[in-house]
Amino acid sequence: MAEDDLPKEHIIASLAEDRESTCWGCGLRLLLPSGASTFKCGWCGAITLQTVQKQKDKSLKWRWLRDRGFVCVLLVFILFVICGGVWAVYPVVFSVSQFCGIFHSTVTMVLAVATLSSFSLAAFRSPGTPPNVIWGSYPLVEKGDLENYTFCNYCSKPKSRRTHHCRSCGMCVLDMDHHCPFIGNCVGAGNHKHFIMFLISAIVSTIYVSIMAVYSLWHIWPPLSVHELGRLNGSGSKFGWSLSKEIIHAVLRSTTLLSIRGFILIYLFISSFSLQIGLAVLLCQQLWYIYEGKTYLSHISSQGDDGEKDCQNLLRFFGCPLVSFSRHLPIFRSSKKRHEK
Numbered sequence: 001m002a003e004d005d006l007p008k009e010h011i012i013a014s015l016a017e018d019r020e021s022t023c024w025g026c027g028l029r030l031l032l033p034s035g036a037s038t039f040k041c042g043w044c045g046a047i048t049l050q051t052v053q054k055q056k057d058k059s060l061k062w063r064w065l066r067d068r069g070f071v072c073v074l075l076v077f078i079l080f081v082i083c084g085g086v087w088a089v090y091p092v093v094f095s096v097s098q099f100c101g102i103f104h105s106t107v108t109m110v111l112a113v114a115t116l117s118s119f120s121l122a123a124f125r126s127p128g129t130p131p132n133v134i135w136g137s138y139p140l141v142e143k144g145d146l147e148n149y150t151f152c153n154y155c156s157k158p159k160s161r162r163t164h165h166c167r168s169c170g171m172c173v174l175d176m177d178h179h180c181p182f183i184g185n186c187v188g189a190g191n192h193k194h195f196i197m198f199l200i201s202a203i204v205s206t207i208y209v210s211i212m213a214v215y216s217l218w219h220i221w222p223p224l225s226v227h228e229l230g231r232l233n234g235s236g237s238k239f240g241w242s243l244s245k246e247i248i249h250a251v252l253r254s255t256t257l258l259s260i261r262g263f264i265l266i267y268l269f270i271s272s273f274s275l276q277i278g279l280a281v282l283l284c285q286q287l288w289y290i291y292e293g294k295t296y297l298s299h300i301s302s303q304g305d306d307g308e309k310d311c312q313n314l315l316r317f318f319g320c321p322l323v324s325f326s327r328h329l330p331i332f333r334s335s336k337k338r339h340e341k
Contacts, residue, residue, distance in 0.1 A: 024048055024151045025158065026141040045147030046135070046158070063168045067184035071123055074182050078119070081268060082112045085209050088264045092216040104212065111205040118198035119183065127188030128174035130163040164297055177286075177295040193317065196290075199283040206276035213269035220262055290317050 021030050021039070025046025030039065040047050086108055094101035133149070134140050135158050149158045152165050155172050159165065164176040166186045175189035187195045258266075289299055293313045314320075 021048070025135050025146040025149060026138045027136055028138055041146075043138075043143055044135075044141045045144050045149070047148060047150045049150060060167070060170050064184075067168065067181050070181045071184040074119075078115060081205075081209060081272065082108070084264050085212065085268055088261050088268065089212050089216045091261075092219050093212075095219075107208065111201065111208060114201040115198065115205050118194050118201050121194035122187070122191050122198050123183040123185050125185075125191045125194060127166075127169070127176070127186040127192075128190035130157075130159055130172050130174045133158055162295075162298070175295055176297055177289070178297065193319075196283070196286060196317075199279055199286065203276050203279050203283060206272040206279070209272040210269055210276070213265045213272070217262065217265050217269070220259070220265075222258065287314065290314055 022028070023030060023041040023044065023046055025041055025048075026044040028041065028043055030041070038047065038049050086105075089104065090101060093104045133146065135146060135149075146158060148161045150161075151157075152159045152163075152172050154165050154167075154170070157172070159172050160174070163172050163174050165172045166176060166179050168179045168181075169186050173186045173188040175192070177187040177192060177195075179186045180195070183195070183198075185191065285296075289296060291311070291313055292299075292309050
């Protein structure tokens with residue numbers, strides 16, 4: 001139907017439904033439907049979200065203090081495990097032989113340096129800033145320069161599709177995986193590798209602490225006194241239950257004879273064993289996301305579909321030199337680069 005054939009009120013209504021807006025990326029003026037809350041510029045490719053408004057975050061300071069408190073608590077715990085483990089174990093291993101003592105001291109120092117250095121790098125290194133791009137002026141912004149970019153109303157600058165704004169850190173983070181309060185920092189493109197290395201070194205350290213704690217307890221535990229072992233009677237499950245109770249009572253009685261060193265070893269074993277289970281689960285989850293070519297945020301928001309399950313993602317992440325030769329191996333498939341604008 002031609003416009004001349006429409007009634008006058010219909011023409012006015014159709015014009016009223018359109019409104020003018022400006023693309024933040026290139027500054028071009030666009031004519032949009034009045035109900036459009038999101039639009040993509042046909043020139044630069046920038047995405048504008050009309051419904052997003054800048055809000056002043058008043059709790060940023062308190063979140064920063066909370067994260068720093070977690071970092072201090074974790075550092076104290078790591079130092080306690082290192083110092084307490086060395087103090088509680090060294091008399092036992094040196095009593096076995098001088099070689100065992102030197103070997104234990106060397107392993108402890110290597111694990112302590114690896115854990116503390118990787119923790120410090122993950123906690124205090126920048127998680128990754130998004131690349132600087134030209135925006136805001138049409139003559140400078142060429143066609144497709146800001147493809148799928150959005151505008152961060154908190155930082156007042158463009159952010160790519162794999163960039164997220166962290167309200168705890170108050171900044172945009174490239175390839176943000178998650179914000180970890182225990183390191184007081186985001187896990188992103190700048191420190192993700194250090195975070196994984198911290199998990200690996202912490203797991204190896206806690207396994208070693210558990211083994212040495214059990215080994216030392218075995219040597220310093222007071223002898224068990226089973227007084228009523230000869231009086232046990234019965235058969236089958238009843239005898240087994242009675243024997244188990246007597247052994248448990250003997251162990252509990254012997255704990256009263258333990259020294260402070262023994263109680264510290266018990267605490268080190270329980271804490272390290274429980275901690276290594278949680279860290280192992282987190283490490284497996286992180287490695288699986290890397291294998292999928294995703295991050296935790298892209299996984300939960302279903303924005304990591306451009307990734308491909310490939311062992312090259314793991315090799316590329318750790319900077320393995322085999323990546324350059326993996327194209328000749330049939331078990332590897334080519335995949336996209338992990339960091340995209």
